[in-house]
Amino acid sequence: xxxLVILIPALAGAAAFFxxxxxxxxGLLVSTALVxxxxxxxxxxxxxxxxxxxxxxxxxxxxxxxxxxxxxxxxSSFYAVAYLRGERGESHSDFEEGFLFSNAREASFTGCLLxxxxxxxxxTLSQHLGLLWVAVEATTLASAPLIYFHRHHxxxxxxxxxxxxxxxxxxxxxxxxxxxxxxATSPGTAAVSLVLKDLLSDAPHLNPLWLKAAxxxxxxxxxxxxxxxxxxxxxPNAHSEAPSVAxxxxxxxxxxxxxxxxxxxxxxxxxxxxVDFSQRLLxxxxxxxxxxxxxxxxxxxxxxxxxxxxxxxxxxxxxxxxGLGGAGLFGSMLHVINHSLTKVMxxxxxxxxxxxxxxxxxxxxxxxxxxxxVSGLLWVLGFxxxxxxxxxxxFLSEFTILKAALDQGRSFVAITYLILLAIILAGMxxxxxxxxxxxxxxxxxxxxxxxxxxxAVPAILGAAILLMGIYVPPALSRTIHExxxxxxxx
Amino acid sequence: MNxxxxxxxxxxxxxxFLLLASSRLVACIRAVAIQGxxxxxxxxxxxxxxxxxxxxxxxxxxxxxxxxxxxWLIVRAMRDADTVRExxxxxxxxxxxxxxxxxxxxxxxxxxxxxxxxxxxxxxxxPAAFFTCLVGLVLLITRRKAITQVLGYLxxxxxxxxxxxxxxxxxxxxxxxxxxxxxxxxxxxMGIAIFHISRQFxxxxxxxxxxxxxxxx
Numbered sequence: 001x002x003x004l005v006i007l008i009p010a011l012a013g014a015a016a017f018f019x020x021x022x023x024x025x026x027g028l029l030v031s032t033a034l035v036x037x038x039x040x041x042x043x044x045x046x047x048x049x050x051x052x053x054x055x056x057x058x059x060x061x062x063x064x065x066x067x068x069x070x071x072x073x074x075x076s077s078f079y080a081v082a083y084l085r086g087e088r089g090e091s092h093s094d095f096e097e098g099f100l101f102s103n104a105r106e107a108s109f110t111g112c113l114l115x116x117x118x119x120x121x122x123x124t125l126s127q128h129l130g131l132l133w134v135a136v137e138a139t140t141l142a143s144a145p146l147i148y149f150h151r152h153h154x155x156x157x158x159x160x161x162x163x164x165x166x167x168x169x170x171x172x173x174x175x176x177x178x179x180x181x182x183x184a185t186s187p188g189t190a191a192v193s194l195v196l197k198d199l200l201s202d203a204p205h206l207n208p209l210w211l212k213a214a215x216x217x218x219x220x221x222x223x224x225x226x227x228x229x230x231x232x233x234x235x236p237n238a239h240s241e242a243p244s245v246a247x248x249x250x251x252x253x254x255x256x257x258x259x260x261x262x263x264x265x266x267x268x269x270x271x272x273x274x275v276d277f278s279q280r281l282l283x284x285x286x287x288x289x290x291x292x293x294x295x296x297x298x299x300x301x302x303x304x305x306x307x308x309x310x311x312x313x314x315x316x317x318x319x320x321x322x323g324l325g326g327a328g329l330f331g332s333m334l335h336v337i338n339h340s341l342t343k344v345m346x347x348x349x350x351x352x353x354x355x356x357x358x359x360x361x362x363x364x365x366x367x368x369x370x371x372x373x374v375s376g377l378l379w380v381l382g383f384x385x386x387x388x389x390x391x392x393x394x395f396l397s398e399f400t401i402l403k404a405a406l407d408q409g410r411s412f413v414a415i416t417y418l419i420l421l422a423i424i425l426a427g428m429x430x431x432x433x434x435x436x437x438x439x440x441x442x443x444x445x446x447x448x449x450x451x452x453x454x455x456a457v458p459a460i461l462g463a464a465i466l467l468m469g470i471y472v473p474p475a476l477s478r479t480i481h482e483x484x485x486x487x488x489x490x
Numbered sequence: 491m492n493x494x495x496x497x498x499x500x501x502x503x504x505x506x507f508l509l510l511a512s513s514r515l516v517a518c519i520r521a522v523a524i525q526g527x528x529x530x531x532x533x534x535x536x537x538x539x540x541x542x543x544x545x546x547x548x549x550x551x552x553x554x555x556x557x558x559x560x561x562w563l564i565v566r567a568m569r570d571a572d573t574v575r576e577x578x579x580x581x582x583x584x585x586x587x588x589x590x591x592x593x594x595x596x597x598x599x600x601x602x603x604x605x606x607x608x609x610x611x612x613x614x615x616x617p618a619a620f621f622t623c624l625v626g627l628v629l630l631i632t633r634r635k636a637i638t639q640v641l642g643y644l645x646x647x648x649x650x651x652x653x654x655x656x657x658x659x660x661x662x663x664x665x666x667x668x669x670x671x672x673x674x675x676x677x678x679x680m681g682i683a684i685f686h687i688s689r690q691f692x693x694x695x696x697x698x699x700x701x702x703x704x705x706x707x
Contacts, residue, residue: 052664134668141675144683153690157699160636160683167643167676168630174669175623175650182657185607194665207607237702 001048002056005039005066006121008032013114013142017107026081029110033070033077036117040070044475054195055128060482065260066124068337069253072344073117075457079348080113080245082451086355087243094152095358101152109149116142116249123257129177129194129264133170136225136261139254140166146246147238158237165234166225173221173261176214180265183210196264203271211269215278218265219285225258228285228319229292232312236296239308240360244351247304251311252344256336259318263487266322270488275325283323283413289316290420298427303362303435304350306428307343310386313424314339320417321401322487324408329484331400337476338393338468339386345461346382349375352454353435356446362431367440374455376436378462383432385465387425393468492612498532499618502652503594506625509645510586515568515637519561522641525622525648526556533655536615548666552651555670560644560677567681568637571688580632580697593624606657615656622649634697636684640677647673 012032019025043058043066050057058066084106091100103109119142122135140163148159177194183206184192184199193199199206224231239247262282269278293313300306314335321332352375357365368376385392388399398421405414472480481489505528508521530553537545579586594617601617626646630639691698 055664128662128665130662130665131668134665134672137672137676141672141679144679148683148686151686154701156683156686156690157702160687160696160699161702163676163680163683164630164639164643167680168627168646171643171646171650174647175653178650178654178657182606185657209604213604241702 001039001043001046002051002058002125005036005043006056006118006125008039009036009114009121010118013111013116013118016111016114019107022084022106025107025110026084029114030077030081032114033074033117036121037070037074040067043067044479050127054197055131056125057127058125059127059486060479061260061263061486062124064333064336064479064483065256066121068256068340069117069120069124072249072252072340073120075344075461076245076249076348077113078453079248079351079457080110082453083243083245083351084109085451086447092150095354095360099152101150104145104149104151108145112142112145113246113249116146116254118142120253120257123260127196129180129196129199132261132264133174133177136173136222136258137167137170139257140170140225143246143250143254146249147242149243149246150241155241158234158241162234162238165231169221169224169231171221172224173218176217176221176265179210179214179217180268183207183214196267199268200271203268204273206268206272208272208274211272211274212277215265215269215274216281219262219278219281222258222261223285226255226262227258227289227312227315229289229312229316232289232292232315235312236305236308239311239347240302240304244304244347244354247307247351248344248347251308251347252340255311255315256340259315259336262319263322267487275488279323279325281323282319286316286319286321286323287413287416287420289313289319290417290424294420294423294427297424300427300431301362302360303365303431304347304354304360306362306431307346307350310346310424310428311339311343313420314343314386317398317401317417320413321397321404324401324404324410324413326404326408326489328401328404329487329489330480331397331404333480333483334400334472335394335397338397338465341461341465341468342382342385342392342394345378345458345465346386348454348458348461349379349382352458353379356444362435365435366438367444368436371440371444371446372455374459378455378458379432380436381462382458382465383428385462385469387428388421389425391466391469393465396469396472494535495532495612496614498528498535499612499614502528502532502618503621506622506645507587507590509625509629509641510590511583513583515635516565518638518641519564519568522564522644522648523557523561525645526560527553529553529556529648529651529655532652536655544663548663549655551667552670555674556644556648560674563677563681564637564640567640567684570685571637578634578695580634586628586632589628590625593628594621597621597624608657616653619649619653619656622646622652625649634695636680636687636696639696640680640684643680644673644677 016025091102119135119138126132144159144163148155181192227235266278290313293309296309318332321328385394388395505521505525512518530549533549597617597620600620626642629642
């Protein structure tokens with residue numbers, strides 16, 4: 001069953017490159033997403049048996065991240081079909097500079113989307129750290145063509161920087177894995193297993209010096225991919241230039257996968273008694289990411305870049321939650337879900353606004369509530385949710401993390417965290433509210449025959465975020481608790 | 491065996507200096523290709539006792555990919571991009587070599603600071619691996635062309651691989667092949683990107699890719 005979850009999207013992705021008919025290929029995209037989602041939900045009821053001599057197995061962390069990824073991909077696939085219908089035609093005029101450009105072949109785009117899903121699924125299920133590395137690098141390679149869907153110079157620049165910066169980062173993570181292998185080597189023994197279960201049971205005997213070095217390298221490596229400051233430089237470019245559906249998946253699903261890479265090495269640090277060391281580093285990078293995001297969100301003119309920096313902020317929040325430990329772990333795992341749902345919805349809405357207003361500059365957009373009532377409303381609600389206002393889901397998880405900091409008596413962390421959140425709230429409020437209110441320019445026309453999915457999918461996600469703020473289903477809460485226990489919560 | 495390993499490592503360090511000092515792109519590509527072959531030999535030579543069939547075939551595959559296929563891809567990208575065959579570094583060649591010498595010193599020091607639990611075949615193994623990684627990073631930072639950045643990435647990857655060979659780490663075949671495949675596809679995709687960059691901009695100078703940036707308000 002585990003193999004099926006990975007192989008189905010991989011094979012469908014390979015097939016999609018060669019399917020010429022648009023309806024057939026789009027059908028394949030949606031049906032693959034549906035089947036994969038159904039399978040990943042089924043793993044909640046029937047825990048799958050480990051495969052490949054234990055390299056692929058599903059623990060609570062994996063189940064949580066896998067289901068989230070599948071769910072977001074399912075939502076994105078419906079949106080993508082509607083989006084791709086609207087992207088037909090030979091050439092398109094660039095919104096910012098007015099030149100003409102063409103799109104990449106839709107078949108390649110769909111194929112890469114599915115391969116991207118397969119790679120992310122492999123990340124969530126890998127128990128072997130080497131395999132995990134291979135999968136994370138594969139996500140980079142599968143998603144780079146997604147960013148270069150619109151063939152023009154800005155998206156190319158973004159793609160290049162994404163490819164190079166992430167590949168270099170990931171190469172450092174591989175060095176970290178080798179360091180970990182050295183840490184696990186004891187004099188006289190030859191074979192070292194890099195399977196998580198073996199490493200965890202062997203953890204007390206790991207060489208602390210090499211383990212620390214391994215943690216730093218893997219934090220830097222996977223942190224680059226996750227978008228932790230100061231290694232986040234590729235992120236705003238890629239998120240702002242990619243088509244909105246790709247931005248949504250990059251932000252909502254891919255960053256989580258990189259975070260999972262960090263969580264795996266953190267698990268080992270916890271088991272070997274180096275938890276103070278790894279927590280301190282996570283706290284520092286988490287707060288730094290929030291601070292960098294606060295600086296660049298304030299006065300940001302491009303609303304898609306604003307969302308991208310908001311992702312940097314939330315990755316910082318996740319790192320802070322894990323860095324605090326205790327109840328912060330539960331908050332952090334809950335926040336993974338809340339952030340992803342909200343950010344995917346916001347990027348989808350941003351895509352709708354972009355398609356109608358033809359600009360990414362926030363001050364050139366006004367009256368969104370009148371022009372696109374559903375998207376406009378979701379834009380405002382999404383802003384409230386992402387900045388942590390009640391009663392939405394992110395409020396609950398951000399508050400849990402804050403409470404963890406206060407309970408541990410870490411007032412410096414708590415105060416910095418609150419101040420940064422407040423700055424970001426203020427920085428986002430002006431552009432978002434000005435975009436939603438006011439009277440629209442007269443030349444704005446809503447194109448006829450927009451797909452229903454373009455508004456319906458984000459609306460459903462919006463409802464889910466609201467639900468998560470009021471009621472966390474018990475099965476989900478159990479799994480989150482289990483995941484937090486894996487990370488050392490007692 | 492020990493002397494063979496030492497000789498390979500000395501050559502590895504020399505290719506690193508060649509990469510830093512060379513002004514010609516073709517020479518750099520050749521140096522990276524030689525590194526790839528050296529690493530394949532190193533992985534075979536560093537095994538103690540009789541190497542298994544897999545233990546020979548895997549390094550040979552890796553040597554073939556890193557020594558021939560990837561350089562060929564890069565040369566093709568260079569032709570398609572019709573680029574000037576000079577490196578155009580941000581800093582001079584002399585300074586690059588001096589940085590290289592400092593990097594070698596740092597690597598030797600690090601090699602002493604981080605002792606391996608198992609006695610390695612040669613005391614040069616860990617420093618040579620670190621040095622290759624550092625050369626890769628220096629190339630990535632100080633060279634402007636997209637192609638030289640790919641070379642820097644490959645050198646970094648070679649350094650990491652050398653470290654893996656140094657600690658005689660036995661990765662399962664699946665993972666080993668997966669890593670190789672990732673590097674291969676990575677360079678392949680970068681080659682395509684370079685082609686698009688040259689068509690789109692008429693140059694592949696990444697120092698001029700500055701449209702996307704944020705200014706602190």
